[in-house]
Amino acid sequence: FHNVSVKNAQSWNAETNKKYRHGLPGNSALVKTIKYDDKNHRLIVTYRNGFTARYENISSDDVSEFINSDSKGRWALKHLWDKEYSKV
Numbered sequence: 001f002h003n004v005s006v007k008n009a010q011s012w013n014a015e016t017n018k019k020y021r022h023g024l025p026g027n028s029a030l031v032k033t034i035k036y037d038d039k040n041h042r043l044i045v046t047y048r049n050g051f052t053a054r055y056e057n058i059s060s061d062d063v064s065e066f067i068n069s070d071s072k073g074r075w076a077l078k079h080l081w082d083k084e085y086s087k088v
């Protein structure tokens with residue numbers, strides 16, 4: 001697993017994404033961009049409200065799970081919300 005850059009995070013969870021009920025993925029309601037630096041284990045997430053947070057010591061397995069989750073917002077709330085971060 002290497003560096004990752006997701007510019008417009010998409011969700012396909014039918015419960016959180018109304019478009020997916022019609023078979024179409026849609027923008028995550030919470031997460032806008034995801035960037036991961038594998039060498040430094042650094043995750044940078046920009047949220048839809050414009051806030052950007054940098055999280056340190058994030059495993060590539062966690063990032064893989066994040067980018068492949070059907071709801072990026074739910075994943076972030078469950079796995080990132082209580083972690084220390086630096087504002088970017």
